């Protein structure tokens with residue numbers, strides 16, 4: 059899709075998106091001739107249309123014997139506009155234009171938005187590419203309509219910053235769509251081995267290095283927690299290690315990103331009830347987020363050093379599978395009583411985190427995981443839960459969240475609840491009981507971060523959507539890519 063800024067309105071425009079403020083006048087607007095102004099006025103009057111935030115409508119008119127589509131879109135008050143609002147307004151405009159089978163779309167914002175130019179370009183590209191995404195590779199005859207080009211009409215402004223934003227927004231969106239593709243892939247196709255292959259392909263394409271450890275190596279490394287989770291599957295677990303050194307001189311600043319990579323989660327012997335299991339191909343959403351982030355930061359050539367680790371496994375039921383009551387020894391040496399085989403994510407994460415700290419010598423670690431139903435119960439589908447032992451790093455994440463529009467909410471890392479993880483027969487048990495499940499899951503992981511700066515992001519609620527809306531298509535959201543890329547950018 060072509061996305062650019064233009065100073066000229068061509069003679070014939072097939073589709074014009076007119077974005078306007080509530081209660082603002084139509085007098086003296088650039089690119090709006092008397093004829094269009096009169097048509098807008100009469101349509102607005104006849105339909106009693108207001109340009110309040112998110113309002114949209116459309117009409118067609120004949121212009122020198124050619125059909126023209128006009129899409130009207132309200133922003134409310136310019137002063138209330140922010141990047142998230144604009145992203146969602148834009149995305150809904152593109153969806154509307156798409157449903158009207160537009161090919162070339164010209165966009166006229168009748169006011170100077172209170173948003174800096176780089177961000178304007180960024181959300182323009184991001185909204186276009188994210189809203190156009192559809193996972194249709196398994197539909198035999200899907201005739202999808204696609205907008206070919208979007209042109210933002212601007213007369214006076216210097217376009218340099220907007221164009222830079224467009225380039226960056228493209229990178230963010232493409233990396234997000236890469237993550238979406240992986241998460242949407244069903245588990246009969248996406249297993250620990252093929253997830254490693256996908257990561258390899260991304261490494262080659264985007265320019266970061268990768269190493270895959272298979273069974274023998276995992277055994278030698280004593281990654282028994284990861285191995286236990288994957289025991290029930292026909293496909294062995296893999297450890298995927300991706301490295302990007304954008305700042306090789308600063309050897310002491312290495313950030314580890316650890317993504318949960320359960321290619322399917324049946325719950326194991328603590329079997330999930332049917333309806334809770336259906337969406338569990340998305341249990342590698344954290345893994346997809348870190349792969350997408352690596353792709354984005356390598357393309358942006360960020361001056362940061364990052365190692366991304368995925369402990370990929372499939373949580374299945376079989377004669378080989380681990381059982382409730384099993385006691386396993388994690389790579390770190392701590393023993394764990396498995397009281398619920400469905401609390402498997404944390405087991406894979408702690409071995410991956412220990413590997414990141416011990417073998418890769420990471421200085422700080424961020425893990426991202428579709429970890430608990432409790433996070434979904436607490437925050438619903440619009441927020442990811444975050445917990446951290448480091449307030450300044452968390453503050454940076456909150457700013458990254460504002461920039462990216464991927465919303466987070468902090469939960470307390472409440473030390474006294476560690477009591478709930480005490481076992482009678484091992485160092486820890488893998489569940490903390492019915493209360494505060496999102497917090498006890500984080501506290502469990504926190505036992506393995508060696509007091510290094512650490513952020514935990516539970517994306518269980520945000521990883522998939524079952525409603526198409528704005529930038530979100532059906533299925534995977536690719537959540538985490540834009541958030542983590544923005545975070546790493548602030549750490550340059």
Ligand code: BES
Pocket residue numbers: 323325341398400401402403428429430431432434489490495518519
């Ligand atoms: N993958 C699930 C968490 C999940 C739930 C992700 C809903 C997306 C949507 C995770 O492995 C899990 O099963 N967690 C258990 C933990 C419990 C047994 C302590 C849960 O949340 O029920």
Ligand code: MG
Pocket residue numbers: 323325399400401402403
């Ligand atoms: Mg589970």
Ligand code: ZN
Pocket residue numbers: 320323341400402403428429
């Ligand atoms: Zn899981």
